[in-house]
Amino acid sequence: MAGRIDARLKQLGITLPTPPTPRANYVQHVTTGNLVFVAGQISNDSGTVIAGKLGQDVDIETGQKAARVCAINLLAQLKAACGDLDRVKRVVKIGGFVNGTLDFPNSPQVMNGCSDLLVEIFGDAGKHARFAVAVASLPVNAAVEVDGVFEIE
DSSP, X not given: OOOHHXXXXXXXXXOOOOOXXXXXXXXXXXXXXXXXXXXXXXXXXXXXXXXXXXXXXXXXXXXXXXXXXXXXXXXXXXXXXXXOGGGEEEEEEEEEEEEBOTTOOOXXXXXXXHHXXXXXXXXXXXXXXXXXXXXXXXXXGBSEEEEEEEEEO
16 A cells, blocks of 8 residues: 555655666665665656766756655665655755866755755655755766655655
8 A cells, every 4th residue: 555655645646766786886865773874866857867968958947856856866766765755754965066167156946956855745844954066077967966854654
C-alpha cells in the first residue's frame, strides 16, 4: 500500500527513478542516527542531463527545472536509504551548486526549483536551511547539483 508521500508524488505526476550507482569511491547516502546524508545529485532527467552554464546558455527557468530534477533524484536516493519516504520527519538542509558564469547572481532563484518541490511534497517539514552558489563547472557539464540532509523517524 502506498504511503502518504508516495501518494503525494503520484498526485504530482512524479515517478522516482532507479537511483544510479556511484561512478567513484563514495556511497550515495549515509545514515547516522536519525539523519540521512544524500550525496550530490546532478540534473539527470531519466538519462538526459540538463546541461550547460547559467548566465550563458541556460536560462533561469531551465535552471529551476534542473534543480527540480535534482530534488527528485535526491528523493530516489533517500527512499533507497530509508525504504519509506513517510519516515522523513524533516528536510534539514539542501546544498545547491549551480553551473554559472563568473558573474551569475541568481543561484538562489535557480535553487527555488528544488526547494519549492520539497515544500510541495512534505509541507512544513520540507522547509529547510540551504545554500546556493554558482560554481565554475559540474560533472558532465550538469546545470545543477544538489545534496541534502534529512531527518527520519
